[in-house]
Amino acid sequence: MSKAQSAWNGVSFDGYCRVEEQSLVGMITVRGDLASKKLAKAVKDATGAKMPGQGEILSSDKGRAAWMSPDELLLIVDHAEAPGIIDAMAAALADEHALVVNVSDARAVFHVKGKAAREVVAKLSPADVSVMAPGMLRRTRIAQVPAAFHMVDEETAELVCFRSVGQYAYDLLKDAALPGGEVWV
């Protein structure tokens, strides 16, 4: 089997914020009835996190569960464990109207780190970044491409986009973090 590679192999850039590609990240898209107890248990078993409410991303030591739409979740887990987790979830949800798919290698993940992490994202997105507290996830766009982001902590933004636009996203983030581009809003 071929060796898994992320979009950028963990490359990083130091501007007035640091931009880091997150190498291999396990990501699972789940669609189904978010009110289902069976689904909530499967999510808990997979990530250690509770079922997230509207606009939430909940974390544990094992992974994260994010609310993406009224019938969609994104689970963030260890890359190597994702296939096993999906098998277990598919078995647990066999008699539910649900879909569990491995999208790990279809995505690129970036961290923006520094005091101005929010500002760097705000330069690229129409979302109100100032209201984003850790635990909230926003699906929006950065420049011309869809992206989702949340604050891991006050100085770290985690951003997910399609891998096919990974280079575009990395170039955008580097540009927004260029020294000399500080706004300090």
Place this chain on the structure above:
Amino acid sequence: MLVLECPYCGVMADESDLHGGGEAHLKRFGPGSSDDDFETYLFMRKNPKGVHFERWRHVSGCGKWFHAARNTMTLEVYGTYSAQTYEPPQDIIDAVKAKHPEWEGYK
């Protein structure tokens, strides 16, 4: 910039996070309908100066379609509501009437 609250995500999404879907609450006339009805369904759209009901899609968010009631002249937004309805709900009608008592009502 037009800003609408997505009724599914509960976030304020600006126009560039959304995709416009044109006039809301169209009744479909398909095969078997009269030529006039079919033509009206396909091509004839309201274009009011004032209160208007539209479809929008939260395209870079949840991806869901929803409805919005807004004013094409002032860009005022009266509210947004679920896609699963054939006509504007009462609270939206009330919000429009509160601002425009003379408004003739939906239709």
